Amino acid sequence: MSSRTIRALAFATAAVLASTALAACGSDEETPAAAGSGTAEAETIRLGYFPNITHAPALVGVNKGFFTEALGSTKLEEKTFNAGPAAIEALFSGAIDATYIGPNPAINGWSESKGQALKIVAGSTSGGAGLVVKEGINTPADLKGKKIATPQLGNTQDVALRAWLKQNGLNADKQGGGDVSVLPQDNATALQAFAQGAIDGAWVPEPNLSRLILESKGKLLVDEKTLWPNGEFVTTHLIVSQEFLKKYPGTVKKLIQGHVKSVKFIETSNAEAQAAANAQIEKLSGKALKPEILASAFKNLKFTHDPIASSLYTSAKNAESVDLLDPVDLKGIYDLTLLNEVLKAEGQSAVSDAAA
CATH class of the missing domain: 3.40.190.10 (Periplasmic binding protein-like II)
Structure with a gap:
């Protein structure tokens, strides 16, 4: 945050x-x-x-x-x-x-x-929710040097991405530096940036996850369900x-x-x-x-x-x-x-x- x-x-x-x-x-709007x-x-x-x-x-x-x-x-x-x-x-x-x-x-x-x-x-x-990326990114190691968007610093998806990166030996700081550049931005901006190639992926919730895949030909690298017990x-x-x-x-x-x-x-x-x-x-x-x-x-x-x-x-x-x-x-x-x-x-x- x-x-x-x-x-x-x-x-x-x-x-x-x-x-x-x-x-x-008490107040006029409430029944005591x-x-x-x-x-x-x-x-x-x-x-x-x-x-x-x-x-x-x-x-x-x-x-x-x-x-x-x-x-x-x-x-x-x-x-x-x-x-x-x-x-x-x-x-x-x-x-x-x-x-x-x-x-x-x-x-x-x-x-x-x-x-x-x-x-x-x-x-x-x-x-x-999950991580959608462009073609050519197939493993966590492929994310090194890449730009990945999340909806907001410290929000649910931002935390999920940073924790997953850390578990896979990659670091990302709050200023957008590190092995992976995490760029918190609103969903509309992320959708446009991905379509234009300005970012390499985004960890987002629905319906933006589906939009990245169906509208911009993104690929689901991580379905967050797979990271949790019973999905x-x-x-x-x-x-x-x-x-x-x-x-x-x-x-x-x-x-x-x-x-x-x-x-x-x-x-x-x-x-x-x-x-x-x-x-x-x-x-x-x-x-x-x-x-x-x-x-x-x-x-x-x-x-x-x-x-x-x-x-x-x-x-x-x-x-x-x-x-x-x-x-x-x-x-x-x-x-x-x-x-x-x-x-x-x-x-x-x-x-x-x-x-x-």
Whole structure:
């Protein structure tokens, strides 16, 4: 994570402490209820997510009305983001109450707030990331002297690339030097740079992975699934402000109910779910994904309410190993109580927050 982001997060942490004190006094937008009742609900919940296919449970849940239906009288306010740090800053400042987000921004947020700002309450997406390169690159050794893009310094894919390079005896510093020049840049820039030959590859999430392959004739050198037990690792999960969770567990439970329904809909009505997700992307960004890109991306992703907790702990260790994260104790980052209550009611198995 860049020093600029760290400073922003530190500032935001102070801001959330102040806003927490104010929130304790109540507001016109919330329905006061006895603390600890377990069913207290807010008048409004502000939910963040990205206009990206890796956030399909959010896209589908909003588009099909699953959240609105589950929340009942609680109003849903949507807020969209393009990067994890921005979503974390919004959560810290009290601008949102919950958000879909990748693992590394959540880890960073937990670390910067000293475990006070957030809880992971459900899984969302697994898989759908990897290293796409141009022809002629066939082994890790072939990457020496090459330029490889990632979405952002310290983001989930950036950490994955740097850890993989290190495991294969290659180094890359934060300034773009070393055996491999890692160049953090937004996905649109990376797609264009790869098509023009300005970079040699990119470690990216869907749908950009499929776009690099199908539109620019890239080659998949590393499918990140192959690096994880059972081919599963967390790409996106759902986090909630600790303050909001404490005050309004009833609302959070209903949000999770909508989320679980969305995941189930994707599993049972995949074609309709793809159309709903794409329609929401078009509504938010003004441009839908091409049918072949959409189908390829969905095929490469697994949507699940299981947070795949063990992969989060490994991701943190990977970030530490490449000097992008100070050692952090993640004990307590999960609260899956409400999710498991919802799953039990649905006749589904409980999920775990175990590190292994």
